[in-house]
Amino acid sequence: MMASMMAMRRRIQGLTPEEIRALSKDELQMPVTMEDFMLALKKISKSVSTNDLDKYEAWMAEFGSV
Known part of the structure; x- marks a missing residue:
């Protein structure tokens, strides 16, 4: 979600x-880039x-996965 907000x-x-x-709304449809993800992670x-x-x-x- 954060990455899409960056776009x-x-x-x-x-x-x-x-x-x-x-x-x-069409003008706000922006592709999310790797840079958007990296900025969001920061x-x-x-x-x-x-x-x-x-x-x-x-x-x-101890218990493992189910």
């Missing part, structure tokens, strides 16, 4: 609010801590 931000960069409102924060990952790995080692 949209790139499309509306430098436009006034009026110009943005005037854009059609901006988002981790949702799982290293400690939690260690716990999951220990659980998998």
Whole structure:
């Protein structure tokens, strides 16, 4: 989701609010690039801590997958 927002931000960069409102939905359909993904990865924060990952790995080692 974040990467697709990066593409949209790139499309509306430098436009006034009026110009943005005037854009059609088709004009906002921008392809997502690898650069968009890389920028998104730099901006988002981790949702799982290293400690939690260690716990999951220990659980998998003991019980395996289902």
